Amino acid sequence: MTDKESSVNELTDRTGRPAPVGATPPTFRRERLVRNERSSQRNLQCRSHLWRPQPLGRRPRQPPPPQGVASRGQRDLRPHSHDAADSIDNALESSAAGIRAVKISLLVLGITAIAQIAVVTISGSIALAADTIHNFSDALTAVPLWIAFALSTKAATRRYTYGFGRVEDLAGLFVVAMITMSAIIAGYEAVVRLIHPQPVENVGWVALAGLIGFIGNEWVALYRIGVGRRIGSAALVADGLHARTDGFTSLAVLVAAGAVALGVPLADPIIGLVITVAILAVLRTAVRDVFHRLLDSVDPALIDTAEAVLATRPGVRSVRSLRMRWIGHRLHADAELDIDATLSLADAHRIAHDAEHGLIHAVPKLTTALIHAYPADHPNAAEQHRHGSEPPTEMSSF
Numbered sequence: 001m002t003d004k005e006s007s008v009n010e011l012t013d014r015t016g017r018p019a020p021v022g023a024t025p026p027t028f029r030r031e032r033l034v035r036n037e038r039s040s041q042r043n044l045q046c047r048s049h050l051w052r053p054q055p056l057g058r059r060p061r062q063p064p065p066p067q068g069v070a071s072r073g074q075r076d077l078r079p080h081s082h083d084a085a086d087s088i089d090n091a092l093e094s095s096a097a098g099i100r101a102v103k104i105s106l107l108v109l110g111i112t113a114i115a116q117i118a119v120v121t122i123s124g125s126i127a128l129a130a131d132t133i134h135n136f137s138d139a140l141t142a143v144p145l146w147i148a149f150a151l152s153t154k155a156a157t158r159r160y161t162y163g164f165g166r167v168e169d170l171a172g173l174f175v176v177a178m179i180t181m182s183a184i185i186a187g188y189e190a191v192v193r194l195i196h197p198q199p200v201e202n203v204g205w206v207a208l209a210g211l212i213g214f215i216g217n218e219w220v221a222l223y224r225i226g227v228g229r230r231i232g233s234a235a236l237v238a239d240g241l242h243a244r245t246d247g248f249t250s251l252a253v254l255v256a257a258g259a260v261a262l263g264v265p266l267a268d269p270i271i272g273l274v275i276t277v278a279i280l281a282v283l284r285t286a287v288r289d290v291f292h293r294l295l296d297s298v299d300p301a302l303i304d305t306a307e308a309v310l311a312t313r314p315g316v317r318s319v320r321s322l323r324m325r326w327i328g329h330r331l332h333a334d335a336e337l338d339i340d341a342t343l344s345l346a347d348a349h350r351i352a353h354d355a356e357h358g359l360i361h362a363v364p365k366l367t368t369a370l371i372h373a374y375p376a377d378h379p380n381a382a383e384q385h386r387h388g389s390e391p392p393t394e395m396s397s398f
Helices: 007-013 027-044 069-077 084-123 126-140 142-152 166-195 202-231 234-261 269-292 302-309 347-362 381-388
Strands: 316-327 331-341 366-376
Touching: 007 027, 069 366, 084 126, 084 142, 084 331, 126 166, 142 166, 166 234, 166 269, 202 234, 234 269, 269 316, 302 316, 302 331, 302 347, 331 347, 347 366
Parallel strands: 331 366
Antiparallel strands: 316 331
């Protein structure tokens, strides 16, 4: 007992209350409370048929594996882990990769846009102005994605039991709003320039700025799309496609500069309208992808793959139902299986747990799966259980 801790008798003297027989010293009492709290958290996060404790934070990073042919052979022969906590760690690493991609692309797009602003000030090109406005909007869409990826690393709470991955999908709404604003501003400026033509100066600088815009946006597009596909983030992939469209519109600025140099001054606002149409095309695709995610849309091929995996697991008679949904860049599944009614509770638990392992291993980006098993000889067990009646056997809810 340390100097800062009081004995039971000292506490009794201070409070004036007799100490109960067998009173537990404060140190042991605190240890017991910590153990009880951890046990409660584990019971809250786990089902008896699916052992899946969720980490409260980032798990310690393991040291890098040794290099060399012999070491690679040992890693290949070592059984791989199906622990759901490892899937959560992978999702956290994916969020960190998304944040890094957003930071780097934001820096590159910011430098590109600033360089184009300088040329716009000198030349007065409306085509370049429309392209610059769009580049700025593309750079600003990185901010909500940054926030979304940061929030997705937070652990689930008793209120937000699925975590904060849905913020990534909500960030897509901000992307849609920024693209819409870009289309409105670019179209308005192009129409005004058609009605009131103004000469374009420093055509060579305009062409150079368009080339800079194409190189910067295409690099960002390749980087965002690559990282987005690797971590399973539809929002990041869509933003990368947005940047690629910006690159193509920057090439259109080159065409406008060449047309003005050849004596066709109206080509500049016309190319500005073309950029507006390109932005609207991106807007249509972005709206479709964002609302698909908000409505829990998934690729039917993922459902086919998951059903095939579950149906072939040992002990599974059939797959009653299967639902999947994206939560940010993480995939979640809920499945109901029919298994042999004569199996014991322990065997049924093992089958459900094995089905979860097989599902997480076979479906890319799947981090959590909730498996519920029913006895195959009771076809109405699921409906009775949903309506609150007594399940026909103990196996229908374990």
